[in-house]
Amino acid sequence: MKLAAGLNARDCTSMRAGGRLTSVYAAETTAELNELLQRFISCRILGGGSNTIIADGEVATPVICLGQGFATVSHAGEILKAGAAISTPRLLRYCAEHGLSGLEGLAGIPGQLGGAIxxxxxxxxxxxxxxxxxxxxxxxxxxxxxxxxxxxxxYRDGQLPHGAVVTAAVFRLKQAEPAQIEAAIRANLNKRSGQPKGFSSGCIFKNPEGDSAGRLIDSCGFKGARVGGA
Ligand SMILES: Cc1cc2nc3c(=O)[nH]c(=O)nc-3n(C[C@H](O)[C@H](O)[C@H](O)COP(=O)(O)OP(=O)(O)OC[C@H]3O[C@@H](n4cnc5c(N)ncnc54)[C@H](O)[C@@H]3O)c2cc1C
Structure with a gap:
């Protein structure tokens, strides 16, 4: 279904910069998604927008988002299934509440499961x-x-097949005490406490082997550099 009002970049990306998406569609079912992908040979998928920068001005490229129909999560034993539109913080909370360990490394990473994959x-x-x-x-x-x-x-590249949209994933996790999982999440969040606050695309840069992107950017004097709103 087309969102009549479109979307402003500031409302759908963590960078909160860029122009306006004028052609945005929300798919609620696999059939709707398939129909949209057939209709728009060249389109973009938008998840939580935490690793996306939108160009300035009016952007007419069709953009497809996954609706709440894809924000599901359930588990049986140590096998968990989640829809691609669930937010990673919500997925992590579900795991902690149900004593399922294995995704604590997602602590502090915003966005949706599909984008994370x-x-x-x-x-x-x-x-x-x-x-x-x-x-x-x-x-x-x-x-x-x-x-x-x-x-x-x-590393930081899912290598998804061209044109494929993730709609769900099945995880094999390990049962653990919820308190133990929460402690691991807290420890991971504490490690991030020195990271800059405010609107950003977070860890948008990949670390080269044996070094860190943040250190290299700092040493070039580019920390805080801006181009337009980005
Ligand atoms: C403060 C902050 C901290 C961060 N920390 C980390 C970190 O520690 N580690 C890390 O890896 N990343 C980090 N990131 C980057 C980002 O959060 C992750 O890459 C996140 O998983 C992106 O998910 P998203 O839904 O926001 O993706 P989006 O920005 O919406 O999309 C990213 C890419 O995924 C594609 N995509 C989205 N959904 C789907 C789908 N269903 N099927 C197919 N393709 C899809 C989009 O087309 C796009 O190419 C951070 C970002 C911020 C703002």
Whole structure:
């Protein structure tokens, strides 16, 4: 369904800079998503907008978001299934409440599950795809499930097939005491307490092997540099 009013970049990205998306569609079901992907051969997928910068001015490229129909989560034993539109903080809260360990490395990372999978988001050397056993994808030809091991994912790059949208993921987690999981989450959040506050795209830069993007940016004198609103 098309959002009549479109979206301002400041309302849908953590950078809060950029222009206006004039052609935004929200898919609530796999069938709707498939129909939109068939209709718009060239389109963009927007998750939580925490790793996205939108150009200035009016942007007419069709943008597809996943609606609440994809923000589901449930588990049986140590197997958890979540929809791609669930926010990563909510997913982590669910895991802590139900004593499911394995995703504590997502602590402090904003956005949605689909975006996290696309970016193979995580902390240190760990990325979310390591905890996933099955991915549900939708593209122009329909819905399919894949084993993420077949993607050849790497550091902060999920290597999703071209044109594929993640709609859900199945995780294999480990049962643990909720208090233990919460302590691990708190410890990870504490490690971030020195990071800059305010609107940003957070860890948008990849760390090169053996160094940190933040240190390199600082040493070039680029910390705080601005181009337009970004
Ligand atoms: C304060 C802050 C801290 C951060 N810390 C970290 C960190 O520690 N580690 C880290 O890895 N990242 C970090 N990030 C970056 C970002 O939060 C993650 O990469 C996040 O997982 C992106 O998710 P999103 O839903 O916001 O993605 P978006 O910005 O919406 O999209 C990112 C990419 O994913 C694609 N995408 C989105 N949804 C789907 C989908 N369902 N199917 C297919 N493709 C999709 C988009 O098309 C786009 O290419 C941080 C960002 C901020 C603002």
């Amino acid at each position: 696309c970016m193979n988001a995580g902390t240190g050397g760990w990325g979310i795809l390591e905890a996933i056993t099955e991915l549900e994808l939708v593209d122009q030809s329909g819905r399919r499930t894949i084993d993420p091991a077949d993607l050849g994912y790497s």
